[in-house]
Amino acid sequence: xxxxxxxxxxxxxxxxxxxxxxxxxxxxxxxxxxxxxxxxxxxxxxxxxxxxxxxxxxxxxxxxxxxxxxxxxxxxxxxxxxxxxxxxxxxxxxxxxxxxxxxxxxxxxxxxxxxxxxxxxxxxxxxxxxxxxxxxxxxxxxxxxxxxxxxxxxxxxxxxxxxxxxxxxxxxxxxxxxxxxxxxxxxxxxxxxxxxxxxxxxxxxxxxxxxxxxxxxxxxxxxxxxxxxxxxxxxxxxxxxxxxxxxxxxxxxxxxxxxxxxxxxxxxxxxxxxxxxxxxxxxxxxxxxxxxxxxxxxxxxxxxxxxxxxxxxxxxxxxxxxxxxxxxxxxxxxxxxxxxxxxxxxxxxxxxxxxxxxxxxxxxxxxxx
Amino acid sequence: xxxxxxxxxxxxxxxxxxxxxxxxxxxxxxxxxxxxxxxxxxxxxxxxxxxxxxxxxxxxxxxxxxxxxxxxxxxxxxxxxxxxxxxxxxxxxxxxxxxxxxxxxxxxxxxxxxxxxxxxxxxxxxxxxxxxxxxxxxxxxxxxxxxxxxxxxxxxxxxxxxxxxxxxxxxxxxxxxxxxxxxxxxxxxxxxxxxxxxxxxxxxxxxxxxxxxxxxxxxxxxxxxxxxxxxxxxxxxxxxxxxxxxxxxxxxxxxxxxxxxxxxxxxxxxxxxxxxxxxxxxxxxxxxxxxxxxxxxxxxxxxxxxxxxxxxxxxxxxxxxxxxxxxxxxxxxxxxxxxxxxxxxxxxxxxxxxxxxxxxxxxxxxxxxxxxxxxxxxxxxxxxxxxxxxxxxxxxxxxxxxxxxxxxxxxxxxxxxxxxxxxxxxxxxxxxxxxxxxxxxxxxxxxxxxxxxxxxxxxxxxxxxxxxxxxxxxxxxxxxxxxxxxxxxxxxxxxxxxxxxxxxxxxxxxxxxxxxxxxxxxxxxxxxxxxxxxxxxxxxxxxxxxxxxxxxxxxxxxxxxxxxxxxxxxxxxxxxxxxxxxxxxxxxxxxxxxxxxx
Numbered sequence: 001x002x003x004x005x006x007x008x009x010x011x012x013x014x015x016x017x018x019x020x021x022x023x024x025x026x027x028x029x030x031x032x033x034x035x036x037x038x039x040x041x042x043x044x045x046x047x048x049x050x051x052x053x054x055x056x057x058x059x060x061x062x063x064x065x066x067x068x069x070x071x072x073x074x075x076x077x078x079x080x081x082x083x084x085x086x087x088x089x090x091x092x093x094x095x096x097x098x099x100x101x102x103x104x105x106x107x108x109x110x111x112x113x114x115x116x117x118x119x120x121x122x123x124x125x126x127x128x129x130x131x132x133x134x135x136x137x138x139x140x141x142x143x144x145x146x147x148x149x150x151x152x153x154x155x156x157x158x159x160x161x162x163x164x165x166x167x168x169x170x171x172x173x174x175x176x177x178x179x180x181x182x183x184x185x186x187x188x189x190x191x192x193x194x195x196x197x198x199x200x201x202x203x204x205x206x207x208x209x210x211x212x213x214x215x216x217x218x219x220x221x222x223x224x225x226x227x228x229x230x231x232x233x234x235x236x237x238x239x240x241x242x243x244x245x246x247x248x249x250x251x252x253x254x255x256x257x258x259x260x261x262x263x264x265x266x267x268x269x270x271x272x273x274x275x276x277x278x279x280x281x282x283x284x285x286x287x288x289x290x291x292x293x294x295x296x297x298x299x300x301x302x303x304x305x306x307x308x309x310x311x312x313x314x315x316x317x318x319x320x321x322x323x324x325x326x327x328x329x330x331x332x333x334x335x336x337x338x339x340x341x342x343x344x345x346x347x348x349x350x351x352x353x354x355x356x357x358x359x360x361x362x363x364x365x366x367x368x369x
Numbered sequence: 370x371x372x373x374x375x376x377x378x379x380x381x382x383x384x385x386x387x388x389x390x391x392x393x394x395x396x397x398x399x400x401x402x403x404x405x406x407x408x409x410x411x412x413x414x415x416x417x418x419x420x421x422x423x424x425x426x427x428x429x430x431x432x433x434x435x436x437x438x439x440x441x442x443x444x445x446x447x448x449x450x451x452x453x454x455x456x457x458x459x460x461x462x463x464x465x466x467x468x469x470x471x472x473x474x475x476x477x478x479x480x481x482x483x484x485x486x487x488x489x490x491x492x493x494x495x496x497x498x499x500x501x502x503x504x505x506x507x508x509x510x511x512x513x514x515x516x517x518x519x520x521x522x523x524x525x526x527x528x529x530x531x532x533x534x535x536x537x538x539x540x541x542x543x544x545x546x547x548x549x550x551x552x553x554x555x556x557x558x559x560x561x562x563x564x565x566x567x568x569x570x571x572x573x574x575x576x577x578x579x580x581x582x583x584x585x586x587x588x589x590x591x592x593x594x595x596x597x598x599x600x601x602x603x604x605x606x607x608x609x610x611x612x613x614x615x616x617x618x619x620x621x622x623x624x625x626x627x628x629x630x631x632x633x634x635x636x637x638x639x640x641x642x643x644x645x646x647x648x649x650x651x652x653x654x655x656x657x658x659x660x661x662x663x664x665x666x667x668x669x670x671x672x673x674x675x676x677x678x679x680x681x682x683x684x685x686x687x688x689x690x691x692x693x694x695x696x697x698x699x700x701x702x703x704x705x706x707x708x709x710x711x712x713x714x715x716x717x718x719x720x721x722x723x724x725x726x727x728x729x730x731x732x733x734x735x736x737x738x739x740x741x742x743x744x745x746x747x748x749x750x751x752x753x754x755x756x757x758x759x760x761x762x763x764x765x766x767x768x769x770x771x772x773x774x775x776x777x778x779x780x781x782x783x784x785x786x787x788x789x790x791x792x793x794x795x796x797x798x799x800x801x802x803x804x805x806x807x808x809x810x811x812x813x814x815x816x817x818x819x820x821x822x823x824x825x826x827x828x829x830x831x832x833x834x835x836x837x838x839x840x841x842x843x844x845x846x847x848x849x850x851x852x853x854x855x856x857x858x859x860x861x862x863x864x865x866x867x868x869x870x871x872x873x874x875x876x877x878x879x880x881x882x883x884x885x886x887x888x889x890x891x892x893x894x895x896x897x898x899x900x901x902x903x904x905x906x907x908x909x910x911x912x913x914x915x916x917x918x919x920x921x922x923x924x925x926x927x928x929x930x931x932x933x934x935x936x937x938x939x940x941x942x943x944x945x946x947x948x949x950x951x952x953x954x955x956x957x958x959x960x961x962x963x964x965x966x967x
Contacts, residue, residue: 307933362921
């Protein structure tokens with residue numbers, strides 16, 4: 001029985017960032033915390049029937065989950081433990097945003113069993129933070145980090161962005177070094193991209209030129225590796241054995257439960273793969289999660305598998321493909337040949353991307369029949 | 370059978386936007402042809418493309434029953450005509466089925482050139498022309514001035530022109546009353562042998578060929594045995610009827626009537642447009658058909674995937690059945706493989722043919738750069754015509770190259786005359802005539818056909834805020850200093866991109882073309898060099914820089930649906946690209962020449 005992940009979505013933020021295309025909504029008055037938690041519980045009850053594997057990771061994501069009280073978070077966590085088998089050493093991550101958490105709450109999260117904290121730093125420099133429309137500044141970050149550490153968290157991730165307006169390598173390097181100086185176990189270092197239906201897509205900021213973006217990207221990866229942060233996924237870097245278990249499960253095409261507004265789930269039953277979705281708008285969700293289940297057709301499965309697994313630097317084996325998709329490896333024969341000829345995978349008998357493959361994944365995926 | 374005395378067959382001559390379709394709809398409504406609920410806007414334009422573009426391409430017909438004020442019932446057959454300059458040939462076909470024509474002129478905009486030309490066609494074919502001023506409800510309407518324009522430009526009496534608003538319905542009933550008085554009834558040949566003119570034919574997957582006919586003599590009924598004179602093969606009539614506008618089966622189509630005939634003809638060439646239908650054993654003569662139309666623009670068309678070649682050929686065959694202006698013959702391109710060299714009336718025609726092939730027959734097509742036909746005089750005295758730049762002979766054997774010249778007649782409000790003259794001069798035009806008529810100026814230019822067919826009409830519209838109108842025709846071949854402009858992609862000649870241009874324009878065109886192509890060709894994993902050359906001399910170069918990376922930075926949260934959709938869209942786009950060597954070129958890049966601003 002393969003372990004599965006549980007994702008719980010908290011769809012509210014103090015402010016919507018202009019680059020963000022996640023399902024997040026600005027708080028209108030007060031968060032209906034109690035009502036939302038009880039909806040989550042109903043949602044969870046409805047989902048668990050289909051899942052049997054042990055829960056290996058829980059991810060409390062958003063939005064800004066740290067806007068919820070430890071008591072509320074504790075309620076959904078203990079319900080989870082009652083209805084599902086949660087491994088003793090399960091990774092339980094909470095996302096928090098500087099400027100949206102206080103020391104007492106952090107302490108509380110630690111006590112109720114959260115053992116990993118993911119902090120939305122984005123940049124340490126006020127100039128960049130304001131161009132990204134973040135509510136926080138450098139002081140808020142330092143306050144948050146101090147609080148997280150004093151609460152006893154040792155497994156910490158920073159979300160950090162690069163390729164920001166007016167950024168050059170020097171400034172990107174300053175962000176990286178400052179992050180590293182706090183010794184987080186994990187850094188998600190990803191490039192700012194302009195997504196459709198965001199404020200930035202309507203009013204695009206002026207981004208650094210391509211040469212600069214490439215320089216930042218290449219030198220950043222090098223610096224992180226020198227500092228002991230191993231690149232294990234396109235934008236994910238970790239100290240030894242500190243990879244995000246929850247995200248690894250996505251990239252390895254594992255199953256997961258998704259509860260909360262707009263949350264997605266994936267499960268495999270009897271050789272079929274299903275995806276679940278829930279109402280996106282918090283208002284609708286509070287009335288009913290309105291769960292929708294869709295069978296992934298066999299023809300779509302290879303793309304779904306590869307768009308996840310080829311993000312991993314170590315890739316995967318063909319037997320992993322067969323085991324996770326229930327398909328024969330023959331169905332990707334053409335792809336293997338083409339990807340190998342293009343120099344995107346290192347070998348026709350496994351799915352391990354080359355450096356070129358990692359840099360051009362979106363092109364590689366177009367080679368699938 | 371209806372007494373021909375009470376039949377009126379007529380066309381509506383009008384410029385796009387002058388309200389022809391609205392007027393036709395109004396007639397249909399008035400005669401109860403459709404219920405309110407069915408009354409969709411512009412029912413006559415039945416092809417998707419027509420409705421989307423708001424233009425009429427194909428002739429259509431509708432038969433209405435009108436009860437006149439004197440209590441007599443009349444059968445009114447409206448044969449619709451296209452309004453765009455590219456499709457003027459369809460007009461004379463429609464008119465061959467009529468005794469009269471309504472000349473509909475926008476009372477706010479005045480007469481435009483295409484209507485003038487169509488009106489002359491109607492007069493040549495002895496049709497009774499009834500001038501109608503439409504849109505009199507508009508505040509800027511100036512009916513008196515427009516009447517004066519009609520009289521001065523076209524030369525027909527317009528003082529009694531009817532004034533209507535198709536939009537409000539004002540005056541439309543009076544118009545019908547006048548029409549039944551003025552337009553003659555069809556000649557009564559009820560007792561003679563069948564003779565029917567095929568105005569249009571199209572292919573229906575279930576019924577086979579459907580023909581729209583005008584019964585000139587005799588009658589045609591279900592189970593009759595008939596022949597199309599030029600084919601000679603006997604068929605039995607399955608059904609006849611009229612469009613009300615619904616297809617409505619009848620027992621018989623009588624003399625003077627316009628309707629459809631289905632006779633189990635399965636092969637697409639079985640009922641050619643312009644042919645005459647007669648009884649199986651009859652020896653009646655064929656009616657004079659239609660003038661064959663000469664295409665003005667030629668381009669190669671190729672399927673993106675070579676597997677589709679056979680379906681492409683079938684689709685072309687079916688399309689030409691009711692698009693007599695489309696001609697094609699096999700062509701083989703080094704770059705694009707096997708396809709067809711197709712001749713079109715103009716760019717709009719080409720676009721529409723491509724769109725119909727792609728939509729109705731589910732094909733992915735690539736067109737080579739369109740060209741007009743050139744005349745080459747060899748030193749040994751031979752003269753040939755070339756419709757494909759890649760077939761230009763070795764310059765050393767050529768005595769003279771000649772380009773086609775068009776005579777273009779333009780009508781434009783005087784305020785835009787300067788812009789129009791600038792445009793014509795820019796396109797190497799020579800002014801032939803200029804006259805002020807009413808509020809407009811009538812100006813004639815001799816222009817290279819090449820300059821006229823590509824985008825002249827659009828440019829003309831844009832420099833005159835849509836008010837200028839154009840009518841043109843081939844005039845002559847004229848010696849000109851022409852060269853072939855070649856395009857190379859990563860060093861390889863691409864025959865499908867070659868152009869014939871005037872030597873003076875070559876450099877500018879080469880720069881503009883390569884620049885435009887650079888915008889249209891997506892970045893690839895390596896540099897792509899685009900060069901323009903005359904002979905061995907490179908005159909322009911652009912480089913599409915290699916992509917440095919292409920990867921989605923963030924892919925979390927288990928929601929992969931949007932990313933997946935995006936990839937699927939990109940994949941579909943990629944399928945529509947043509948691989949030349951290792952370079953992927955999108956369809957639009959082959960037509961970059963059309964998007965170049967002068």
